Amino acid sequence: MTTTTLKEPLRGSPAGAATREPRRRTGRIRRAGLPYLLLLPALILELLVHLVPMVIGIVMSFKELTQFYIRDWGTAPWTGLGNYKVSVDFDAPVGEALLHSFFVTVAFTLLSVGLCWLIGTAAAIYMQDTFTGRGLLRALFLVPYALPVYAAVITWVFMFQHDNGLVNHVLHDQLHLTDKPSFWLIGDNSFYALLTVSVWKGWPFAFLIVMAGLQNIPGELYEAAALDGAGMWQQIRRITLPSLRPVNQVLLLVLFLWTFNDFNTPYVLFGKSAPEAADLISVHIYQASFVTWNFGTGSAMSVLLLLFLLVVTGVYLALTSRGRRTGDV
Amino acid sequence: MSKSPMAPPSSFLWSRRVFLTLLTGFVLVPVYVMVSSSLKPLADVTGKFRWLPSGLTIRPYIDIWSTVPLARYFANSLIVAGAATVCSVVIAVFAAYAVSRYSFRGKRVFTVTVLSTQMFPGILFLLPLFLLYVNIGNATGIALFGSRGGLILTYLTFSLPFSIWMLIGYFDSVPRDLDEAALVDGCGPLGALFRVVVPAAIPGIVAVAVYAFMTAWGEVLFASVMTNDTTRTLAVGLQGYSTLNDVYWNQIMAASLVVSVPVVAGFLLLQRYLVAGLTAGAVK
Numbered sequence: 025m026t027t028t029t030l031k032e033p034l035r036g037s038p039a040g041a042a043t044r045e046p047r048r049r050t051g052r053i054r055r056a057g058l059p060y061l062l063l064l065p066a067l068i069l070e071l072l073v074h075l076v077p078m079v080i081g082i083v084m085s086f087k088e089l090t091q092f093y094i095r096d097w098g099t100a101p102w103t104g105l106g107n108y109k110v111s112v113d114f115d116a117p118v119g120e121a122l123l124h125s126f127f128v129t130v131a132f133t134l135l136s137v138g139l140c141w142l143i144g145t146a147a148a149i150y151m152q153d154t155f156t157g158r159g160l161l162r163a164l165f166l167v168p169y170a171l172p173v174y175a176a177v178i179t180w181v182f183m184f185q186h187d188n189g190l191v192n193h194v195l196h197d198q199l200h201l202t203d204k205p206s207f208w209l210i211g212d213n214s215f216y217a218l219l220t221v222s223v224w225k226g227w228p229f230a231f232l233i234v235m236a237g238l239q240n241i242p243g244e245l246y247e248a249a250a251l252d253g254a255g256m257w258q259q260i261r262r263i264t265l266p267s268l269r270p271v272n273q274v275l276l277l278v279l280f281l282w283t284f285n286d287f288n289t290p291y292v293l294f295g296k297s298a299p300e301a302a303d304l305i306s307v308h309i310y311q312a313s314f315v316t317w318n319f320g321t322g323s324a325m326s327v328l329l330l331l332f333l334l335v336v337t338g339v340y341l342a343l344t345s346r347g348r349r350t351g352d353v
Numbered sequence: 354m355s356k357s358p359m360a361p362p363s364s365f366l367w368s369r370r371v372f373l374t375l376l377t378g379f380v381l382v383p384v385y386v387m388v389s390s391s392l393k394p395l396a397d398v399t400g401k402f403r404w405l406p407s408g409l410t411i412r413p414y415i416d417i418w419s420t421v422p423l424a425r426y427f428a429n430s431l432i433v434a435g436a437a438t439v440c441s442v443v444i445a446v447f448a449a450y451a452v453s454r455y456s457f458r459g460k461r462v463f464t465v466t467v468l469s470t471q472m473f474p475g476i477l478f479l480l481p482l483f484l485l486y487v488n489i490g491n492a493t494g495i496a497l498f499g500s501r502g503g504l505i506l507t508y509l510t511f512s513l514p515f516s517i518w519m520l521i522g523y524f525d526s527v528p529r530d531l532d533e534a535a536l537v538d539g540c541g542p543l544g545a546l547f548r549v550v551v552p553a554a555i556p557g558i559v560a561v562a563v564y565a566f567m568t569a570w571g572e573v574l575f576a577s578v579m580t581n582d583t584t585r586t587l588a589v590g591l592q593g594y595s596t597l598n599d600v601y602w603n604q605i606m607a608a609s610l611v612v613s614v615p616v617v618a619g620f621l622l623l624q625r626y627l628v629a630g631l632t633a634g635a636v637k
Contacts, residue, residue, distance in 0.1 A: 058542055062451035063463060065444045066513060073510040074470040077481035084481065097484060147376060150369040153361075161373065163621050168380060170620035172571035174588050175609035178595075179387045182398075182602050190386055193402035224379065236631035256361045278471075285474045288573040292592075309476045310574075319480055326477035333472050 078330075085323035100320070107324035118312075122325060124300070125308040129284060132215065132304060136222045137279045143223070144230025145268070149260060152238055162235075169228035177292040180221045184208035209294060214302040222289055226282075230275060237271035238264070273344045280340075281333065305329060391607035398602035413607035417594075420604055425583075426590030427612070433501050433586055434569035437508040441516055441565040442558060444509070449520030450546050454532070464521070467514045475574050482507065483578060499581040507575050512565035519564075523557030523630060524550055560630030563623050570616050587612045 084097065085107055093100035113119040147165060151158055168176060183190040192205040208217045241264065249259050287306040290298050296315065298307045309329070313322025390398055391413055393406040417423050451457075452464060486497035497503035531553065532545040540548060551558065576588040591612065594605045620627075 056457070059451035059455040059457045059460075062447040066448040066467065066517065067463070069444065069506065069510045069513065070467055070470060072485075073482060073507055074473060074478060075466075077478035077485055078473060080481035080485065081477050143376065146372060150372060161377065163624065164377065165380060166621065166624055167384060167617060170567065170617045171613050172567075172588070172616060174571065174573055174591055175387075175613045176383070178591065178605055178609055179383045182390065182606065183383060183386055185402075188399060188402055188602070190382070190402045197401070224383065232628065233631060236628050239628075239632045256365045281472045285472075285476075287475055288571070291573055291577075306474055306476050309474070310479075313476070313480060314578075322480070323477070326474055329474050330472075330477055333474070337472060 081323050082327055084320060085327045087320050089318070089320035089323070091317040097319075103320065107320045108328070110321055111324050111328060118321065121303075122305075122308065122312075125303045125305050128215070128301065128303055129305040132219060132222070132302070133280060133283045135219055136226060136283050137276060139219075139223045140227040140230045140279055140283075141272070141276060143227040144232075145234050147227075147231050148234035148238055149264060151235070165231055166228050168225050169232070171225075173225070173288040174292050176225055177221055177289055180217075180224070181209065181293060184217050210299050212301045214294065214299040218290060218293060218302040218304075221293060222283065222286070225289065226279065230279065233271060233275045234268060237268050241267045277337065277340060281337070284333065387606050387610055390603055391610050393603050395601065395603055398606075413601070413603040414611070416601070417604050417608045417611065420601065421590060421593035421608075423587075423590065423608060423611075426585055426587045429501060429580075429584055430570060430587040430612070433504050433508065434566050436501075436505045437512070437569040438562050438565040440505065441509040441512045442562050445513055445516035445520050445561060446546070446551065446558065448513075448517045449524050450550060452517070452521050453524035454529070454542075454550075464518075467517055470510075471514045479574060479578060482575075486579070498579060499584060501584050504576065504579055504584070504586070505569075507579065508569040508572060509565070511572065512561075512568045516561040516565060519561055519630065520554070520557055523554045527553045556626040557630040559623055559626040563620055563627055567616055567620065 086102055086104060087093075087097070087100040088103045088106065089097055089100045110116070110118050111122055114123050151162060182188075186192060186205055186207055189208070191208060192202075195201045196205045206213055208214065245263050245267070246259055249263055254262060285306055286304065287310065290302060290304045290307045291310075294302065294307075297311060298304065305325075306329075309322050309325045312325060313319050389404075389406060392409045392411065394408055394410050394412070397403055397407055448467075452460060483498065486503050490496050490498055495502075497506065527550050532549045535545040535549045536542070571588065573588045576586045580586060580589060591605070591608055594601055594608060
């Protein structure tokens with residue numbers, strides 16, 4: 025979001041500005057309260073559902089909040105940094121499990137985001153010019169994204185079944201690639217199962233965004249390049265990909281945050297307890313809070329997760345916006 | 354898309370054919386499994402997987418309604434997602450208009466704060482929100498926890514940041530002269546918004562509505578904690594089929610298909626608007 029040209033249209037223009045500016049300014053002062061009024065509903069709701077609970081969550085992370093205090097959480101004793109110490113003590117079981125889950129999530133997120141972006145971008149570029157069946161294909165490609173998460177993931181659960189699933193039928197019975205049918209939803213394979221589902225579900229979003237981004241690249245650029253003798257592949261490398269940079273900056277960040285925080289996919293795929301190899305951080309924290317009934321530690325873990333995401337986002341934006349104004353959003 | 358006047362090289366064409374064929378297969382297989390399994394007799398889905406059904410039956414589509422109270426879940430999901438969408442779009446339109454057309458103190462703080470809520474892990478505010486709703490209920494008698502109202506409130510804020518962000522971009526692309534002319538003609542600012550800006554931004558608004566509906570229709574985490582038997586939505590309700598002793602995979606697939614049809618159909622019908630909305634708004 026960098027185009028801010030329309031925001032202050034008259035300020036710089038010498039002619040019309042002189043006559044219109046004074047009247048607009050008085051109008052603005054008179055209606056100084058209006059923008060706040062317009063923002064009020066959004067503000068109240070964000071406060072109620074996101075910010076106040078977040079503050080409560082941070083307070084809770086400093087309390088020893090077990091099931092005994094849940095009815096009246098204010099009376100739970102303070103533990104200072106106790107919950108944080110437990111969470112980051114990587115020699116003890118709790119911290120060790122959290123660190124493991126963190127690494128699994130990082131690996132999963134990087135792979136999933138990379139693949140989603142790659143497939144989405146390739147598909148969008150290949151489908152840039154018209155060919156027969158393009159519209160149909162585009163609609164088909166958006167189906168995984170349009171499907172409700174639970175419906176899509178439940179279908180994959182069925183396909184990954186040990187005895188009656190499609191995946192084992194194809195890999196074992198038809199292609200004879202494995203000696204015996206594999207388990208996909210428990211053990212080490214679960215990581216790949218989760219990755220497959222996540223990419224299947226996520227790449228159309230990248231496709232959609234890149235497709236929209238491609239439409240903003242002026243056609244003259246291609247024409248000029250073609251006149252200079254640049255071939256198709258060169259045009260893609262020299263014009264298409266560089267022009268997509270601003271789109272990719274936002275797209276990769278959004279994909280990263282969504283994938284890192286994803287709860288729905290692993291939750292529907294594995295149920296309440298995920299296998300160790302696919303123990304994503306949000307399910308891990310959910311388990312730490314709701315299964316072991318230790319909400320203080322769960323909150324501390326959530327706060328650590330939030331801090332990590334804040335740092336990553338900050339560093340990412342600082343690194344990718346050199347020379348660009350990411351301002352206004 | 355006016356591209357180079359010369360024809361694409363053959364390397365481009367064959368790699369495109371291979372890539373798009375493989376991708377179509379990847380996308381279609383689960384869709385095929387869902388559709389075909391939903392028409393299979395139970396024996397076909399309990400034994401070894403078979404690509405072709407031994408016989409077609411619509412039995413699963415009849416049974417799904419009695420195995421679990423699917424109709425009630427359906428109604429709950431419709432109410433929750435519908436209301437969340439309407440509220441979210443209206444609120445986002447107001448907020449985006451303010452940000453797009455006015456300069457005021459705290460504007461940057463507002464946009465940054467709203468957008469940054471996107472990065473909160475849902476798990477961080479699940480329990481506090483749950484406690485907050487219970488406390489508000491105890492203090493004021495407004496039942497938020499376990500009610501559809503609480504879920505509507507929660508879901509509409511989920512789609513709000515993205516909606517506001519996308520609409521700001523969209524409103525920015527609507528020429529300011531248009532609403533200034535309306536203001537000069539004596540419309541109030543709200544008149545200018547509804548008579549000029551909103552009609553010009555319909556594709557963006559439709560896109561935002563589609564997004565908001567899908568978000569609410571598909572959410573699992575909060576639905577599993579914040580609903581009870583009467584307010585349960587499809588996201589949680591569908592799990593009812595697999596907790597039984599026998600897993601009726603054909604019914605699960607039939608139910609998945611039934612609950613997907615409204616969103617997928619709506620999405621595909623309106624995807625043009627979504628791409629147009631993204632092009633003009635978010636992806637600038």
